[in-house]
Amino acid sequence: MNRRAFGTALAAAVAAFLLGAYLWLPAPTPAGQQPLTRLSNSNAAEFAAAFDAAPAGHRVVLLLSPT
DSSP: OOHHHHHHHHHHHHHHHHHHHHHHSOOOOOTTSOOOOOOOGGGHHHHHHHHHSOTTSOOOOOOOOOO
């Protein structure tokens, strides 16, 4: 493998690692806001209770699908 191909492969590997870390590490939230969580079957009831807790406030649910 020549030097240029090695450099390109190394740069691609580092970029893939950084992108994966950005997508999978928890995101910081503003002060006073609860931390972000992933919705699953085990915490669906907790989500519903938190969603219904403030009926006077604005509520938004964003569902993303990888397909």
